[in-house]
Amino acid sequence: MFDKQVIELKKLWANKRQLLFQLLNLAMIVFSALMIWKALMCYTKSESPVVVVLSGSMEPAFQRGDILFLNNSVDQVGVGDVVVFKIKDRDIPIVHRILKVHEDSDGKVELLTKGDNNRVDDRGLYAPGQLWLEREDILGKCVGTLRYVGMVTIALNDYPVLKYVLVGMMGLFVLTSKEG
């Protein structure tokens, strides 16, 4: 089944003008995706506007594999908001709900979070000695959700080989598909 694709590739190699055109096509797709991502980053003021839920600590609200849309352009996060936060020296952000808010007259807030499905609050997850989260730790407030989409990301993370296979296949098809 790949024979045809290989023949197409050989033809393409012979025709340099066509090859250039197809490469530009491929670049266009990649850069469009990147532009959409960066535009979302600008609009939501969040360093990652879309996140995938990796744990079951917010069940039944969010399950593993759901994706969440974040907005960080809100000034204040309030009690009850589902937020994504990052702990210093830890790579993976956490999605949990705000349990306590203490704000002084200067507007400086201190927050405590808890997962809906966890028995205790998050102090054990924070950095050693850290009792409260601050506004800067919050990557964004969850504003929407879409189910199952994140399963793809989880699969790609669990089986890194899949990543290369998928990207390779897509590249091959974009290069060899003829428009019209």
Add this chain to the structure above:
Amino acid sequence: MHTVWVRLNAVVFFGLTVLLGLSCLAGFSKIMHSQMHQPIIETLELQTLRSIKSHGGVDRALLSFNIDADMNPAFHWNVKQLFVYVVASYTTPSKEINNVVIWDTIIENIDSTKKKHIQQTNVFVKYALVDQGNELRGKDVTLKLMWDHMPITGFVYMDEQKNLDPSMSTFTLPSEYSSLK
């Protein structure tokens, strides 16, 4: 041009587009529902103040409350669950705004009509009312019922009690440490 791969690609891509479109429609379908159909909240008041003590340097109050809230109107087909919680708010000299969740519950869409009507008396707090410092004594505390619509797909929507006399849910903590025996 009409290889298996091209066809498979077209079918999968089209299928995903349709799914995405339907998800968006589902998200938008009930966007005004929550403004028009409000839960009916009859009661949210302090029942008993069990104790207010110094607990490891910070003030901690334990209490129970009465609640009567019919959450049935808030449900529609794109609500997976309602996260209902009671917030205690107060002001201290060092912190202007203090909002602390003292009780919460999850009502799922598949639960019975009866379970969606929260009607309980003398509910003991799930999380103690703990201050950040030791300034809880003698403060006015207001309880407020809030809820969060968790959608199956689409937008998260949060709301809080209206049309309930706030004086019903307000109480003053004693100015000295005390407890019921």
